[in-house]
Amino acid sequence: MKGLLSLTVFLPLAAALAGAVVPRSREKYVKWAAAGVAAVVLGLSIWIYVHPSWNALTETYPWITDVDFQIQCKFKVDGISGAMLVLTALLTLISIACSWNSIRTHVKEFYILLLALETGMLGVFVAYDLFLFYVFWEVTLIPMYFIIGAWGGPRRMYASIKFIVFTVAGSLFMLAAIIYVAYEGRSFDLETLTAAGDGVKVPADVRDWLFLAFFFAFAIKVPLFPLHTWLPDAHVEAPTAGSVILAGILLKMGTYGLIRIALPLFPRSAETFAVPIMILAVIGIVYGALMALAQGDIKRLIAYSSVSHLGFIVLGIFAGNVDAMQGAIMGMVNHGLSTGALFLLVGVIYDRTHKRGVDDFGGLAATMPRYATVFLITTLSSIGLPGLNGFIGEVLVLIGTFAAQPWIAAAAALGVIFGAVYMLRLYRAVFFGRVSNPANAEGPDLTFREMAYLVPLIILMVALGVVPGLLLSKTRDAAGGIMRALGM
Numbered sequence: 001m002k003g004l005l006s007l008t009v010f011l012p013l014a015a016a017l018a019g020a021v022v023p024r025s026r027e028k029y030v031k032w033a034a035a036g037v038a039a040v041v042l043g044l045s046i047w048i049y050v051h052p053s054w055n056a057l058t059e060t061y062p063w064i065t066d067v068d069f070q071i072q073c074k075f076k077v078d079g080i081s082g083a084m085l086v087l088t089a090l091l092t093l094i095s096i097a098c099s100w101n102s103i104r105t106h107v108k109e110f111y112i113l114l115l116a117l118e119t120g121m122l123g124v125f126v127a128y129d130l131f132l133f134y135v136f137w138e139v140t141l142i143p144m145y146f147i148i149g150a151w152g153g154p155r156r157m158y159a160s161i162k163f164i165v166f167t168v169a170g171s172l173f174m175l176a177a178i179i180y181v182a183y184e185g186r187s188f189d190l191e192t193l194t195a196a197g198d199g200v201k202v203p204a205d206v207r208d209w210l211f212l213a214f215f216f217a218f219a220i221k222v223p224l225f226p227l228h229t230w231l232p233d234a235h236v237e238a239p240t241a242g243s244v245i246l247a248g249i250l251l252k253m254g255t256y257g258l259i260r261i262a263l264p265l266f267p268r269s270a271e272t273f274a275v276p277i278m279i280l281a282v283i284g285i286v287y288g289a290l291m292a293l294a295q296g297d298i299k300r301l302i303a304y305s306s307v308s309h310l311g312f313i314v315l316g317i318f319a320g321n322v323d324a325m326q327g328a329i330m331g332m333v334n335h336g337l338s339t340g341a342l343f344l345l346v347g348v349i350y351d352r353t354h355k356r357g358v359d360d361f362g363g364l365a366a367t368m369p370r371y372a373t374v375f376l377i378t379t380l381s382s383i384g385l386p387g388l389n390g391f392i393g394e395v396l397v398l399i400g401t402f403a404a405q406p407w408i409a410a411a412a413a414l415g416v417i418f419g420a421v422y423m424l425r426l427y428r429a430v431f432f433g434r435v436s437n438p439a440n441a442e443g444p445d446l447t448f449r450e451m452a453y454l455v456p457l458i459i460l461m462v463a464l465g466v467v468p469g470l471l472l473s474k475t476r477d478a479a480g481g482i483m484r485a486l487g488m
Contacts (some may be wrong), residue, residue, distance in 0.1 A: 001039060005059050005075040006128055008085070011090075012037055013119035013472040016112045023417040027108035034111035036097050041118065042089035049474070063132070069186045069367030074128040076191075079475035080329055084125040084249075084256060085335045090456070091248040092118045095241035097453040098344055100350050102240065103151060110151060114241065117143035121249050123258060130178045131188045133261070134171070140250060141167055144242065152237040159230075159237035170217035177213035180206070181265065193265060200265045206275040211269035214262045215277075221254030224277075224282030224314055228307045235303035243299070247306050248336035255313050255332055259325075263317070263482055274318045275405065281318070282411045284311035287450055288419035293425075298356045301426060302342050305382065306437040309335045310414050315412055316397035324400020325479040326472055331393035333471060334464065338381040338390055341457045345375050348450055352443035362433040372431045374454050379427050383420045383460040389464035391470075 015037040019030040025267040050058065057077050064071040077085065095114060105111045120143070123136030141164060149160035179282070185193045193200045201208060220227045231251075235243050261268045287307030295301035309331070318327030348371065349364075350356045351442045365372040377388070394416060402409035446454070464471055 003059065004044065004048060004417065005057060005077060006061070006073070007237065008041055008048065008089075009075065009119055009122045009126065011041055011044075011047050011119075012115040013181070014123070016115035016329075018121075019108060019112045019115070022108060024108060026155060028066075030108045030111050031096075031100070034115055035093070037115065038096055038118070040367045040428045041122075042086070042093050045082075045085040045089040046290040047168065048077060051085050051113070058128075058224070062122045064083055069182060069188065070133070070153070071188050072129050072132045073132055074189060075126040076128045077126055079478040080256070081125045081234060082474060083329070083333055084252065086124060087119065087252075087333055088121045088249050089127065091244055091336060091340055094119075094344070094453045094457070095244050096113045097449065098240045098244065098347055099204045099239065101451065102232060102347070106150065110147070113143040113146055114245075115273065117147070117245065121245075121253070124253050128190045128191060129188045130182060130193075130261070133190075134178055136169060137257075139175075140253070141171075143277065144250065145243075146245065147242045148234060148238045151239045152242065154237075155233070156237045163201040165224075166220050170220035173213040174217035176209045178281075178426060182211060182227070186459060187239075190261070190264070199267045199269075202299075204430045207266060211262060211266035211273070214257070215263070215273070218254040218257040218262060221377045222251060222259070222310050222314060223307065225280055225307065225311070228284065228288075231307065232300050232303040235343075235435065236299050237304075238318065238453065240343060240350070241334060243343040247302075248340035251306065251310055252332045252336060255310065255317065255328065257484060258314070258317050270318065271320070274320060275408075276409050277318045278315055278339075278401070280407060281311040281315040282408055284308065285315070285412050285415035286359050286418065289415050289422065293422040296358050298346050298430075299343070299444075300360055301329070301358070301422065302339060302346065305422070306339055306420065308419060309382075311393060312397050312412065314417065315401055315408070316393075319397070320483075321403055321482050322476075322479050323396050326475060327393045327396025327484060329475045329479060330389075330464070330471055331397060333390045334381070334393045337457050337460050337464075338378055341378045341454060342375075344457075345371070345378065348446065349443065358429050361429070361430045362435040365431040368443065368445045370451065374446065374458060376427065377461065379423045381465070384416060387462070387465045389461045389468075391465060392468040 015033060019033060022030050058077045061073040117140055120136050120139030127133040127136055145160050145164045148163060149156050152159060162482045181200050182188045185200050187193055223231050234246060238246060285308050288304045292301045292304035295304060313328045313331040316324040346356055381388040381390045382396045398409050398413060
């Protein structure tokens with residue numbers, strides 16, 4: 001299996017570079033090639049995830065060696081990164097499928113950017129060298145900037161610039177912290193820096209500041225309240241594929257960074273700031289839900305629901321026990337499936353009507369029964385109905401948080417209630433409400449292509465709800481290792 005991880009990471013980038021030399025007269029072949037490469041990457045990711053020796057898969061290649069402490073291309077996979085590899089590959093392939101007919105200008109460039117973005121995302125989840133992690137982290141910014149700015153809505157330039165300013169600002173803090181940590185630890189290797197236990201060895205008077213630098217960068221990406229303001233604009237203006245990738249993967253890079261880097265490097269600082277961060281997470285949970293309740297644009301509603309759902313994930317990360325951490329990891333996957341599916345469904349109806357207001361529809365259950373059924377299952381998944389994937393993650397987070405801070409868990413539970421209110425109210429208005437415009441209520445039902453990329457998400461929502469061990473059994477050891485690093 002030597003080379004399998006690096007092949008999985010760099011195959012999309014290689015395809016993107018090859019696509020760049022294809023003449024514009026043959027750009028349709030780039031679209032087909034992108035779909036084929038994304039399918040191969042999905043197959044490789046699943047193979048890595050299910051293979052018996054997947055958790056021993058490590059690859060190290062020399063990169064920058066003529067310095068005092070070497071920078072390596074070091075890749076490693078565990079239960080958490082393995083799950084994120086599969087989710088990234090799946091949503092990238094689905095994003096290509098959902099864009100098949102809706103992207104009509106600069107087709108070649110769009111799919112090249114999607115493939116380059118996939119390499120950046122995959123690299124973030126398997127990089128075990130801090131410098132390499134930062135490179136992949138930055139690689140994801142430019143493709144998403146252009147996807148929003150070139151193929152987005154009327155205010156796309158404002159949204160794309162806001163996205164890049166926020167994320168680059170956080171990245172600069174992270175880069176400064178990485179340089180300091182590497183200088184003190186004489187290495188960029190994440191395992192070397194944490195090998196002695198109790199985090200990286202840095203002076204006590206700067207340890208908390210370094211943690212906060214990493215936390216700030218990751219919190220912007222999550223985004224955690226009050227650093228969330230770039231997200232609704234980015235979602236509303238992005239094309240459907242951009243929203244799916246943004247919600248399903250890019251936001252999880254922030255929570256993954258907290259789990260993989262911030263906590264292992266600075267366990268004592270994480271413990272010191274745990275309660276304030278949990279309070280911010282709860283504020284985000286309630287605030288995001290209330291803001292979603294007030295929205296008239298379906299896409300903006302789902303964007304604010306992401307602020308609420310990601311608050312649950314951050315809450316589980318800092319609760320300080322394995323149950324909550326397992327819930328947070330499962331929440332990362334669940335949110336990618338359910339919210340990714342919601343953005344796909346909004347894209348379906350927008351392609352037909354060029355409308356996405358809550359009050360623009362009504363009565364769709366009668367004219368689009370397949371669409372109504374898929375939307376209902378996704379809605380129930382999003383609000384955490386028992387038997388679907390969203391339930392297990394939220395319950396584990398609340399159980400773990402209650403064991404650590406009961407009053408914070410009680411406040412967070414309000415988010416579950418508000419989440420059910422805004423999603424069920426949305427569903428009632430769109431599918432059973434008064435028909436506000438007959439033309440919008442008479443669109444064709446889901447096509448075969450649309451069903452082909454939505455049904456796998458529905459299957460995973462049900463499978464993870466009924467058999468959560470499909471994921472939790474893979475992530476248990478990694479979650480336990482992080483808790484042991486924290487001394488818990």
